[in-house]
Amino acid sequence: MNKNAVTAGLASASLIASSILLGSRGLRHFDPALTTYALGSILAAFAVGYRFHLWYQRPPSRTYFVRAFQILVGRLPATYESSDRLTDAQSNQSLKQEVETKSPSRSSGVTGVATLGRAVSSKVVAQGFIRRRSLYRWIMHLCLSGGSTLAFAITFPLVFGWVHFTTSPDDAELYRAHLFGFQVDQFSVHGLKAAIIFNLLNVSAVIVMVGLIMAAFRRATDAGEKAVQTFAEDILPLILILAVTATGLMLTVSYKFLSGHGHGFMAFVHMLSVLALLIYIPFGKLFHMFQRLVALCVSLYQKQGGTGAQARCRCCNRPFASRMHVDDLKTVLEQLGFNYQFRTQKGSVHYQEICPRCRRKMFAVNQGRLLGR
């Protein structure tokens, strides 16, 4: 057991636990029937925190988080802020453009926030990159992620006792919604608003079901996908989400159309499947919802890298990446135990200073030379 990771797990578990305590006003509004769900959430929070920390500790991930923080607060080392392309006399035209579009490095914190905002809207919300990969998969993924987010947004506050409903003491047909114990709304049970609120979870389930059907079809028919998919990584999460969604919908069916027949059993199965899903999240494919946080850091990093100093290939002398990226990778490689340092009679070269294109060419030239070809 990694001690720091345990600490991180405990921290996130206690965060959830204390938010339940505070949000439900000392468990006053906590629904004891949902205890198992709450405990499951706390357990999952521990696992997520633990797993997240293990992942975060790895040199490549940590580098991006640290750099993103530095960029946001304007504390990036000065060497990475200036551009050596300004001294590039090879192309006057690109030089001019460079001068006109180059943003002052002082404002990197401000532009950093803007970049972050744009990244959140395009990557987390709109998920445009998935649309460009495939329209089908974009719709599928929006259904799954959107539907699930909606469902969690409804259920967690209920489970944690942050939200609860009471009937008006004057009128039993009047509902009152409370957030953290404060009344925020009041509406008629027969009104449209009530219909929406009470059915929102079903709506989210239907959306998720659409995504599930699309995903299942793709996994069953696409030859390329069939070849690379694995049960634990690709099929199990679909089964878990299906179990949660289907049993959830059946609860509704049960009390609406079957006068509660089988409700207890179904509730039990639903609870089990939710627990399984929560516990699976940190250890499988679905953890990407947390890991993609680093995509936001990468956006900042690449934005900064694009305007900052460039590294030129030691072989072809063309710029091929930001100097920050090359230097960071040298450090990361060393931390990971790699040693790509060439010490030759002519001097010392780190392999990271040679662009991938030249590496491929040198590979062929080296091979040919050994064979006299």
Added chain:
Amino acid sequence: MASLIYSEEEYIAQYGPTPNDTPVNGWDSREPDKLVKTHCCFCGVQCGIQLKVKDDKVIGFEPWEEFPVNQGKLCPKGVKRYLQNEHPDRLVDPLIRTENGYREANWDEALNQTADAVRRIQSKYGKDAFAFLGGASMTNEKAYLNGKFARVALGTANIDYNGRLCMVSAGAANKMAFGVDRAANPWSDIPNAKVIILTGTNLAECFPILTDYVWRARDNGAKIIVIDPRITPIARTADLFLPVRPGRDSALAHGLLHQLIKNDWIDERFIEDHTNGFEATRELVEKYTPSLTEKITGVPAATIAKAAEFWGLAETSMLLHARGIEHHTKGVENVLSYINLVLATGRIGKPGSGYGTITGQGNGQGGREHGQRCNQLPGGRDINDQGHRNEIAEFWGLPESELPGEGLTACEIINDIEDGKIKGLISISFNPLVSIPDSKRTRKALEKLEFFAAIDFFMSETARYADIVLAGSLQEEDEGTVTTGEGRCVRLRNSVPPAGNARRDWEIICDLADRLGKGDHFDFSNSEQIFDELTKASQGGPIDYGGMSYGKIEANMGVFWPCPTTDHPGTPRLFEGGKFFHSDGRARFHAFDYRPPAEDVDHDYPIFFTSGRVVSQYLSGTQTRRIGGLVDQYPEPLCEIHPLLAARLGVFDGEVIRVVTRRGSMSLPAQIVKSIRPDTIFIPYHWPGKKAANQLTNRALDPISKIPEFKVCACRIEKLEGKTNPKMN
């Protein structure tokens, strides 16, 4: 009346070339209904390939590893060939030209109008005023049918084909030397050779599959000698490279033979027992000392001596050549001079020893065997041989007197059209506007035609001049056979029906014959019937398919001719035991002295110009310029120039320059490379119009084979002032 009706842009907008990038059903879910085992439609290797077919559409390919020649291997053209199907440019209706452009017609109308035009022109100007031009990418069945159609239905002597631009000089030389026109060995002999001469063949780019055969020979200890003005990919790692000056090939062969004789590396016994004419040849090459040969060819004397030593001392050997020595006004002489090397060492007709011309077109071999040529009748028979004429006239059920005599060759037909002697033309799968030298004159000729009908599946640059365009069939839309460069007759299988209202080529030809009153000679209901008639027609001829049938070819993955009877296994290796096809059973040496090309360099045009192919394009590009991936690989012609020459001219890499010859000029980017002789430039020829290398080439013809001199002429390079590009990195 045959001038263009649309602008260049309008043609392109309507008929392409449009690069097709994506399979018809997209990249996902490409599970086919069936895999059809057939062959690639490009080049004389005819690689086996399986086409993926779903709902009567070709959606992709799968390698066919069981086919012995290529064992699944393919070049980029083969990989992407399936994209010519379901193509937006595909002609799907017969088109009739009106004053306002082409209109879609029905078949009756188009065929009747064509037949009317044939009758009108022939009654006014005579039978031979109507010519027929065929192609060597078509099946044996169609090639046979074209010859029969021209002679029986059109009654014209003027039928020829685009193989005239390909390897006819090698074919003529093979007949003169060996008495038969076919590669002497199956390709499976290549890996067993201990020395290989590749002369005038950019083998790695034009016949990529044969590369593995050559490397396997090297793995077995063979020395590889490459003779070429350019260091082509096969030359880069060869053991010896002879950078011959363009147009000097026969001199180099003489120089090599000189060394073989001088060092007694010849097989006197074989020469004595199996050949004629060696003495005259020995006398001729006497003067071709290494130093004289160096002076003529530009190949260092020491390299010549080394090459002769490699060749002379080897136990087994293979000499392979292609268009590089054939596309000359002395093409036949070049080939014969190299054949002398093979005969002098007696290394032919044995395992691992032999000779071959590597045929370029899809059916370059079969397309030239059964009467699609102006001087030839089915079975490789000679149209001027009375006995051969009688046999075929009787077989076709005509009086011998009605069988036309020898007609004009392809370039001569175009010349005669330009001169107003030929007034009408039917062409099929032939794009002379791109493929014949001196394209300015070809254009002029096409504009002069009174009537022109083109059968094609895409609107080629030549078809744009047609009065009637008859939408024909792609290779995968018909059954048939082709005969590969090694003489192996293989089966093409129908994968999908012709697109839209397009029809199979042989159906169009038979229907036209019917309208010309000769329907009873063309009563075929499928390709197999045509093949069966072909085999019977060939029986007893020099090229004997008599014992072949579709079933036999399929069962054996191809049958090598000669195969005279049904129980005959076919003949992969010719000339075993030193038996040649001349009536005396002996091969012939030929002593042609070296002579310079029709146009040599001089003060005004001081640079050699040579043309050729790139690996991603095929011939005039009618098919390959329509396939996206292949277009991207090499989008437009570049002019290869050595840095020494470039420095002298002040030309930098990527600069647009103008190349000028006595026929015309073209502007294109320079590509500065050390892989070409400094006195020579190279431009690939696959593009039309202003990008056509054949604007520059010389339409001088070889006196024997009438092949034009694509491979050498004189040019100069001019800088385009104010149009210079910055140096590209």
Added chain:
Amino acid sequence: METNYEFFVDQSRCIGCQACVQACGECGTHRGTPMIHLEFVDRSASVQTAPVVCMHCEDPTCAKVCPADAIKQDDNGVVMSAAKPRCVACSNCVMACPFGVPKMKVEFELMMKCDMCYDRTSVGKKPMCATVCPSGALYYGPREYIEKHRTEQPINEFDFGGQKVKTKVNLMTAPEVKSFPFDVADFLPWEAQERDPLSLARAGVPDAADNAIWNEDVIAHPESEGTPV
């Protein structure tokens, strides 16, 4: 389906035809996007080309530098393309791979790389590139074939400076070589050295580069020769 087939690369045989590139995109997991690399080393100097497939390292650097755990290895050591949900398009793998293999598809925000045609090899078929390669530069088949027919020696260890890399894919090299000594020093411009480093690409056959015919004389006197005296 299990086979004992292995991948062998011999770049010196490559003729640059790009059949592999065109075929690579045809594979079911690649969907029109070729993953294999094929470039001229330096076209002005030579027609030498560099075909590069993923060598499938035993301890893949690309996977180690991935911040998102997106690159996985299967049980047979095949290093997969980036997992679509995880890849964050940071290009760490592109930059760190010793062979220069991963490709960043910027518009998809996704790294894609050679996965040995997983949909084919996992059912016993050969990868597209090695099936079609006309020169034998890319070969996929039994080791016995290579041992019997090739004079070159297959190895799968590489020394990149201080780093030893072991791979699943074999490279054909000279018989005496046990671990491929990847050299960079000769190909870099050092001080007081003006040449283009990659012009060390082999220009051609041994006699071509220094051959008398490649000198200025042949341009200066083009018409002086041609007819025998």
